[in-house]
Every structure is written in structure tokens, then in C-alpha cells.
Amino acid sequence: MRFIGLIAAEIIAIFIVVLAFKHRLQMKKNRDYFNVLIVASIMCAVGNFVAIISPYFGFSGNLADIIYKLRDILIEFAAFFLIIGMRKNWNRLKGIADFFVVFIFLGYILHNFFESSISLYTSRGLVLILELILSSASITSVIIIYTKDTYFKNVHGYFEFTALILLNILNLALREWPFVYAMLLLLLISAVIQKNKSVNETGYENELSLTMDIGHLQFPIWLLFVVALFSGSDLRIIMFFVALILLKVTIYKYINIYEFNIALTYQYKELNEKLNQKVIEISRVNSDLEDIVKERTQKLELKNEELYGIINIDPITRVANRNRFISYLDSLIERSSEDLEMALYFIDLDRFKVINDWYGHDIGDLVLEYTADKIKNMLGNKAFIGRLGGDEFGIIIDKSNADRSFLDTANQIIEEFRSPFTIKNKTIVSTVSIGVTIYPLNAKRRIDLMKFADIALYKAKLKGKDRAVLYDRNLKREENRKLEIESRLKDGFFNGEFFLNYQPQISVKTQELVSVEALLRWENEALGIVSPAEFITIAEDSGMIVQIGEFVLKNALEGIKYINQTYNKDLKIALNVSPKQFYEIDFLDNIDVFLDKYEVEPSWVELEITENLAIRNEEIVFSKLKRIKERGISIAIDDFGTGYSSFSYIKKYPIDKLKIARELIIGVSDSYEDYKMVKAIIFMCKELNISTIAEGVEKSEQVDILNQLGCDIIQGYYYDKPRSLKDLELEYF
Numbered sequence: 001m002r003f004i005g006l007i008a009a010e011i012i013a014i015f016i017v018v019l020a021f022k023h024r025l026q027m028k029k030n031r032d033y034f035n036v037l038i039v040a041s042i043m044c045a046v047g048n049f050v051a052i053i054s055p056y057f058g059f060s061g062n063l064a065d066i067i068y069k070l071r072d073i074l075i076e077f078a079a080f081f082l083i084i085g086m087r088k089n090w091n092r093l094k095g096i097a098d099f100f101v102v103f104i105f106l107g108y109i110l111h112n113f114f115e116s117s118i119s120l121y122t123s124r125g126l127v128l129i130l131e132l133i134l135s136s137a138s139i140t141s142v143i144i145i146y147t148k149d150t151y152f153k154n155v156h157g158y159f160e161f162t163a164l165i166l167l168n169i170l171n172l173a174l175r176e177w178p179f180v181y182a183m184l185l186l187l188l189i190s191a192v193i194q195k196n197k198s199v200n201e202t203g204y205e206n207e208l209s210l211t212m213d214i215g216h217l218q219f220p221i222w223l224l225f226v227v228a229l230f231s232g233s234d235l236r237i238i239m240f241f242v243a244l245i246l247l248k249v250t251i252y253k254y255i256n257i258y259e260f261n262i263a264l265t266y267q268y269k270e271l272n273e274k275l276n277q278k279v280i281e282i283s284r285v286n287s288d289l290e291d292i293v294k295e296r297t298q299k300l301e302l303k304n305e306e307l308y309g310i311i312n313i314d315p316i317t318r319v320a321n322r323n324r325f326i327s328y329l330d331s332l333i334e335r336s337s338e339d340l341e342m343a344l345y346f347i348d349l350d351r352f353k354v355i356n357d358w359y360g361h362d363i364g365d366l367v368l369e370y371t372a373d374k375i376k377n378m379l380g381n382k383a384f385i386g387r388l389g390g391d392e393f394g395i396i397i398d399k400s401n402a403d404r405s406f407l408d409t410a411n412q413i414i415e416e417f418r419s420p421f422t423i424k425n426k427t428i429v430s431t432v433s434i435g436v437t438i439y440p441l442n443a444k445r446r447i448d449l450m451k452f453a454d455i456a457l458y459k460a461k462l463k464g465k466d467r468a469v470l471y472d473r474n475l476k477r478e479e480n481r482k483l484e485i486e487s488r489l490k491d492g493f494f495n496g497e498f499f500l501n502y503q504p505q506i507s508v509k510t511q512e513l514v515s516v517e518a519l520l521r522w523e524n525e526a527l528g529i530v531s532p533a534e535f536i537t538i539a540e541d542s543g544m545i546v547q548i549g550e551f552v553l554k555n556a557l558e559g560i561k562y563i564n565q566t567y568n569k570d571l572k573i574a575l576n577v578s579p580k581q582f583y584e585i586d587f588l589d590n591i592d593v594f595l596d597k598y599e600v601e602p603s604w605v606e607l608e609i610t611e612n613l614a615i616r617n618e619e620i621v622f623s624k625l626k627r628i629k630e631r632g633i634s635i636a637i638d639d640f641g642t643g644y645s646s647f648s649y650i651k652k653y654p655i656d657k658l659k660i661a662r663e664l665i666i667g668v669s670d671s672y673e674d675y676k677m678v679k680a681i682i683f684m685c686k687e688l689n690i691s692t693i694a695e696g697v698e699k700s701e702q703v704d705i706l707n708q709l710g711c712d713i714i715q716g717y718y719y720d721k722p723r724s725l726k727d728l729e730l731e732y733f
Contacts, residue, residue: 003052006048006051006052006178006179007052008179008182009044009048009178009179009181009182010045010048010049010052010182012179012182012183012185012186013041013044013045013048013182013185014045015186016041016044016045016182016185016186016189017038017041017042017045019189019190019193020034020037020038020041020189020193021038023193023196024038027196029196030081030082030192032081033078033081033082033192034192036074036077036078036081037074037075037078037185037188037189037192039074040071040074040075040078040185041185041189043067043068043070043071043074044068044071044178044181044182044185046067047064047067047068047071047178048064048178048182050063050064050067051064051178071181072135072167072171073134075138075164075167075168075171075185076134076135076138076168076171077134077138078138078164079138079139079141079142079164079168080138080141082141082142082145134171135168135169135171138164138168139165139168139169142161142164142165142168154195156191156192156194156195157191157195159187159188159190159191160188160191160192160195162187163184163185163187163188163191164188166184167181167184167185167188170184311323311324312324312327314372314386314387316365316368316369316387317368317369317371317372317373317387318369318372319372319376319385319386319387319393320384320385320386320387321386321387322386322387322388322389324386325384325386325387325388325394325396326446326450328384328386328396329344329396329446329449329450330446332396332398333439333444333445333446336439336440340398340439340440341398341399341438341439341440341441342396342397342398342399342438342439343395343396343397343399343406343409343436343437343438343439344394344395344396344436344437344438344439344449344450344453345393345394345395345396345397345409345410345413345434345435345436345453346388346392346393346394346434346435346436346450346453346454346456346457347375347392347393347394347395347413347432347433347434347457348391348392348393348432348433348434348457348461349367349371349391349430349431349432350430350431350432350433350461350465350466351429351430351431352364352367352368352390352391352430353391355367355428355430359426363423363424363426363428366423366424367423367428367430368387368391370421370423371391371393371417371430371432372385372387372393374416374417375393375395375413378412378413378416379395379397379409382397382398383395383396383397384396384397392457394453397409406436406438406470407436407468407470410434410436410468410470411468413432413434413468414431414432414434414466414467414468417430417431417432418431418466431465431466432466433457433460433461433465433466433467433468434456434457434460434467434468434469435452435453435454435455435456435457435458435459435460435468435469435471436453436456436468436469436470436471437449437452437453437456437470437471438470438471442471442472451479452471452475452476452479453471455471455475455476455478455479456469456470456471456475457469459475459478481527481534482534482538484526484527485527485530485534485535485538486538486542488524488526488527489535489538489539489542489544490542490544492522492524493544493547493548493551497522497523497524498520498521498522498548498551499520499521499522499523499555499724500518500519500520500521500552500555500556500559500724500725501518501519501521501722501723501724502516502517502518502519502559502573502722502723502724502725502728503516503517503519503715503720503721503722503723504516504715504719504720504723504728504732505517505574505693505713505714505715506713506714506715506719507712507713508703508706508707508711508712508713508714509712513571513732514571514572514713515571515572515573515574515606515713516560516571516572516573516574516728517573517574517576517608517715517722518552518555518556518559518573518574518575518576519532519722520532520536520548520552520576521722522535536578540578540579540580543580545578545580545581546580546581546584549577549578549581550590552575552576553575553590553591553594554594554598556573556575557573557594557595557598557600557605558598559573559725560572560573560600560604560605561598561599561600561604562725563725563728563729563733564601564604566729566733567733569733570603570604571604572603572604572605572606572634573604573605573606574606574607574608574636575605575606575607575608576608576638577607577608577609577613579610579613582609582613582621582624583620587624588624588627588628588631591605591628591631591633592631595631601632602631602632602633603632603633603634605633605634606633606634606635606636606656606657607628607633607634607635607636608636608637608638608659609625609635609636609637609638610637610638610639611637611638611639611640618649618652621653622652622653625653625654625655626654629654634656634657635653635654635655635656635657636655636656636657636658636659636693637650637655637657637658637659638659639659639661639662639695640658640659640660640661640681641660641661641663641664641677641678641681650684650685650688650690651688655690656690656691657690657691657692657693657713658681658685658690658691658692658693659692659693659694659695659715660678660681660682660692660693660694660695660711661695661696662695662696663696664677664678664681665678665694665695665696665697665702665706665716666696666698666702668702668705668706669699669701669702669705675705678694678705678706678709679709682709682710682711683709683710686710691712691713692710692711692712692713693711693712693713693714693715694706694711694713694714694715694716695715695716696715696716697714697715697716697717697718697719698716698717698718699718700718702718703718
């Protein structure tokens with residue numbers, strides 16, 4: 001019967017070996033554990049084989065027992081390999097201490113248990129005691145795995161756990177049942193293989209997360225301690241066991257301290273690494289921030305430069321704008337010392353409006369740029385230059401930087417601009433007028449300095465332009481009069497202080513009165529007689545010119561109606577029209593209203609427009625002049641021959657009469673150049689069938705020359721001065 005059991009056990013053992021080798025390479029986890037089980041299976045097969053053939057070959061029966069013992073030891077070590085292969089955080093020192101105490105207790109208990117039947121001091125006795133200890137420790141290890149983790153907590157795990165426990169119990173029972181042992185080994189190997197397949201197929205994976213500490217083997221140790229006390233009553237043994245327990249507790253204490261220090265060291269290293277990482281990240285962030293700040297600082301500086309340019313630099317001329325110029329002047333005055341003397345220049349281009357109108361604003365901008373560059377090249381670093389607006393520039397020169405007088409510097413600038421210059425193949429002629437004021441001689445406040453420089457500039461314009469005027473007290477008086485005129489203008493108009501005079505216009509051929517020019521006059525109780533040259537510009541700036549123009553139109557039409565109807569005449573009346581009045585939307589409608597209201601023939605009316613008005617906004621001017629002409633009203637160009645004279649618009653517009661400027665008529669008898677100019681104008685007008693009228697005639701020589709040249713009408717003091725309507729009536733009718 002034993003022989004059959006051995007044969008069956010051998011077959012099972014060989015099957016186990018073949019099955020284990022077939023699946024060995026497929027093991028994903030705990031490969032060492034499985035390899036030990038394979039070796040144990042081989043030992044099982046070899047032991048069974050030796051037990052079968054021993055009777056036939058005379059082998060010693062102890063040989064099979066030795067092989068079986070090796071198998072048993074391998075099974076016991078398999079449990080150790082399992083826990084070693086699966087643990088994550090196994091405290092080896094505590095584990096060794098626990099197993100050392102357990103082994104001492106087990107050894108002592110087993111020694112007392114087997115001492116009566118087996119000599120424990122022989123090799124067989126010692127092997128027996130060692131195997132019992134190993135089996136007990138193996139069972140303890142398997143139980144720890146079972147209680148501390150879910151490794152065995154599935155169907156195949158339960159079979160594996162059961163097989164390991166039973167195999168170790170067989171070892172403790174000191175019984176050799178080959179068939180039972182083979183079946184349990186088959187169950188163990190099969191369970192391991194199936195559990196491995198389950199892990200591969202389902203992805204289930206589990207590792208024992210076990211940290212051996214004082215609580216893990218506390219109960220088994222105290223249980224063995226109690227058993228040891230009952231197995232022997234020697235006081236020395238009790239003291240030894242107590243000392244052993246205290247040693248274990250002491251070892252645990254120092255191990256805990258050691259582990260705590262290790263943990264602190266690890267945490268310190270981990271925190272230090274994290275801190276270093278954070279420092280690196282912060283350094284990287286700081287570096288990035290520095291780059292960003294640097295980039296944004298550069299952009300901000302560029303934006304500040306752009307903003308500074310926008311706020312302080314004139315975009316056309318690239319010199320200081322008005323704001324910057326004023327700020328600089330303020331700073332000079334604020335930090336000025338007693339011996340500081342400087343000049344403020346206001347420079348204005350004399351023909352800039354004409355240049356803009358004739359050539360366009362692109363050329364005008366280039367002229368401004370040329371002007372600024374020319375002044376900078378002349379004065380260099382001695383002066384601070386700014387564009388104050390339009391065609392007006394400002395210059396500040398400190399006397400310490402000046403190599404000549406302030407007025408000489410102004411005249412040098414004027415002389416430089418008297419020469420024509422070329423821009424985009426166009427020859428430009430543009431002189432300059434300059435007003436000069438001196439700090440602190442004329443004023444100590446910036447607002448006064450600029451005001452006085454503007455007054456001086458205005459005076460330079462009135463004197464004929466292309467010159468420099470240094471501010472003095474006389475100019476101050478003139479400015480005061482200007483301010484007084486401005487303050488009294490409106491009240492004077494509404495108080496009836498304005499009236500009309502009429503200057504006769506005489507035919508050269510017939511020497512008869514053919515027309516009169518209505519001239520506006522203002523007499524104020526405080527100011528006296530105020531000439532139009534003084535108040536017309538102020539009226540235009542204030543907007544009063546429109547109301548004044550309507551006053552002139554109304555009274556002039558009433559006057560010409562009275563003369564023509566009373567004396568059965570067909571005289572014309574010439575009316576000056578300001579540009580602002582001309583561009584009013586209802587200008588023509590007002591004329592129509594007054595013509596109808598006073599029953600005046602349109603042919604009795606002649607409107608005089610300035611050259612300045614004629615050369616700008618050509619489409620608007622042409623349209624309005626055409627509509628005026630369609631009403632039967634005559635059109636004359638006033639003051640032709642000075643300033644902006646151009647022959648091009650004479651043939652373009654529906655002009656009836658051209659008035660030759662007084663400046664040319666004065667020199668016609670004394671200046672050959674003026675004579676030639678007047679002659680050319682009269683000849684051109686005859687070719688274009690336009691009448692000519694000479695104004696400002698005062699000498700008989702002038703009359704003779706104009707008669708010789710073929711001028712049509714003469715107006716001036718030679719024949720008569722401007723008169724009131726009543727005086728005109730008495731003198732001529």
C-alpha cells in the first residue's frame with residue numbers, strides 16, 4: 001500500500017515539476033517565491049523516487065528522509081521569500097528582533113517538549129528543533145501576510161494560504177505522508193499559477209504593505225512567553241525571558257529613535273530637495289520676471305519716448321512744440337539769476353497761407369520743416385527753438401550765448417529768408433516777420449513776454465512784413481489801444497457810433513462821377529475817430545464783422561437808392577466784403593433780402609473782394625461769384641498788385657473790375673518798376689475786357705500817366721476825399 005502511495009506521489013510530483021516549469025517564465029510577481037517552490041517540488045519528486053527504489057538497490061532509508069527534510073526546509077523558506085518579495089517597507093531590524101525572540105521561545109519550549117523522547121544534543125535532535133522552529137516561523141509569516149494584507153483575499157489566494165499552512169503543520173507533526181504532501185504541493189503550485197493568471201488577465205496586483213513593529217508579533221511573543229513559563233519553572237529561566245523581553249523593548253525603542261531620525265533625515269532631504277526645487281523654480285520665475293520686467297521697461301522707455309515726442313515735439317518740424325517751449329521758458333525764468341538777460345523771438349512766415357493754398361499742405365509742411373532746419377543751422381546750440389502753431393516759431397536766446405545784439409540776430413534771420421528756395425522742384429519765396437522782446441527789460445513774467453513778442457510781431461506785419469520789430473513802450477500803447485478798441489467795439493456798434501462815408505470814383509475819359517465806394521467809419525467819444533485798419537481785424541476775430549457787414553449793406557443800399565432815384569442817376573456803389581462775411585451760408589440770401597426790401601437795382605451794386613479771398617477755396621469762391629454775377633451784381637478785386645497777386649484767377653472768375661493797389665499808384669510817376677507793373681495790369685485787363693480803377697491817386701502826374709495808359713476810373717484825394725451822403729449830394733448834385 002505504501003508503494004502505491006509513493007508511485008502516485010511520484011507521478012503527482014513529476015506533474016507538479018512539469019507544470020511549474022511550464023509557467024515559470026509567465027510569473028510576473030514573487031518569482032523567487034515560485035522558484036523556491038519549484039525546487040521544493042523537485043526535491044519532493046527526488047525523495048519519492050529514492051523512497052521507491054531504496055528496497056531494490058539497497059539505499060539507506062535516511063537518504064529519502066534527508067531529501068524530504070530539504071523539501072520541508074524549502075517550503076518553510078518559501079513563506080519567507082513570499083513576505084520578503086512582497087513587502088514594501090519591512091523594518092528588517094525589528095523583524096530580526098521579533099523572530100530572534102520567537103525562535104528562543106520556540107527552541108526552549110520544543111527542547112522541554114522533546115527532551116524526554118529525543119536527545120536534543122545529537123545532530124538529529126538539533127535538526128528537529130531547527131525544523132520545528134522554521135515551521136513555526138513560516139506559519140507565523142503566512143499568518144502575518146494574511147492578517148496584514150489582501151494578498152490571500154481571493155479564491156486562489158485562499159487555496160494558496162491553506163496549502164502553505166497545511167504543509168508547515170505536516171512539518172510540525174513530524175509525519176511523512178508523501179501522497180498527501182504531493183497533493184498539498186500540487187494545490188499550492190496550482191493556486192499560485194492561477195492567481196498569477198488572474199493578475200495578468202484582470203490587472204489585479206497587490207503588494208504587501210507591511211512594516212514590522214512592536215505590535216505585529218506582540219501577541220505571539222507574549223503567548224510563547226506564557227507557554228515557556230509553564231514548560232519550566234527555573235527562576236533563572238524566568239529572569240532570562242524577562243530580560244529578553246526588556247531587551248526586545250529596548251531594541252525597539254532605539255530602533256524607533258533610529259527610524260525617527262532616519263525619517264527626519266529623509267523628510268529633511270525631501271524638504272530640502274523640494275526647497276531647492278522651489279528655489280530653482282523661483283529663480284527661474286525671477287529670471288523670467290526680470291526678462292519680462294526688462295522687456296517691459298524697454299517697451300515703457302520706448303513708449304515714454306514716444307509719449308514725450310507726442311507731448312513735447314512738433315511732429316512736422318521735429319523741434320519743441322508749444323507746450324515744451326512754454327515749459328522751457330518757464331524753467332529759465334524760474335531759475336534765472338539777476339544777471340540773466342535773454343530774448344524771446346516770435347517768427348511768422350509772411351506768405352505761408354498762399355503757399356498752402358497754391359501748392360497744397362504737403363508742400364506747406366515741407367516749408368515748415370525747411371524753416372525749422374534753417375533756423376537751427378543758423379543758430380546752432382545757442383538757441384532753443386519751438387513751433388508755436390501754424391507758421392509761427394519761437395526762439396529763446398540767452399545773451400551769454402549771443403555773439404551779436406538781439407536785433408542783429410533777428411535781422412540776420414530775415415536776410416537769410418529773403419533768398420528763394422526750392423522744394424520738390426517748386427521755387428518758394430517766403431520772407432519772415434519777427435517780433436522781439438527782452439527779459440527782464442520788457443517783462444519778467446512769461447505771459448507778458450509772449451504777449452509783448454506777439455505785439456512786436458503784429459507791428460512788423462503792419463509795417464509791411466519782412467522785418468523785425470523790437471518791443472518798446474510805444475508798442476505797449478498801441479496794444480492798449482487795440483485792447484480798448486476790442487472792449488468798446490460791440491457797445492459802439494449797438495450805440496450807433498458807426499456810419500458810412502462815400503468816396504467818389506471818377507471816369508478818366510468823361511471826368512464825371514460814375515460810382516462811389518462806401519467806407520465804414522467809427523467815432524467813439526473816448527477813442528475818437530477809429531480807422532477800419534484798426535477795428536476790422538478785431539471785428540473779424542470777434543465775429544462782429546457779419547453784423548457790421550449787414551449794417552454797411554443796408555445803409556449803402558439806402559444811400560444809392562436815394563441818390564439814383566432822387567437825381568435820376570445810374571451810379572454804382574462799391575461795397576467791401578470780408579472773407580468771413582463772404583463765406584457765411586446766408587450771405588447771398590441777405591443780399592437778395594436787402595435788394596428787395598429797398599428796391600435797389602442789382603446793377604447799382606458792386607462787391608469788392610480781396611485777393612486773399614480770391615485765391616483760396618477756388619470751387620466755393622467760383623460758385624458764389626457765379627451766383628452773384630447771375631443776379632446782375634458787379635464784382636471787383638480790391639488792392640491788386642501787392643501781396644498775393646496772381647493773374648491766373650483773373651481769367652477764371654467772372655470779374656468786372658480790378659482795383660490797382662495804392663502802393664503801385666503812389667510810385668507810378670516816380671518808379672519805373674511800378675510804372676511797368678501798372679502798365680502790364682491795365683494792358684492785361686483791356687485784353688480780358690475788365691475795367692480798371694486806380695485808388696490812392698493824389699497827384700496830377702499820376703492822373704496824366706493813368707490817362708496815358710488807358711486806366712478807366714480814378715479814386716483818390718486828387719479828386720475828392722470820402723464824404724457823408726449829405727456832403728456828396730451837395731457837392732455833386
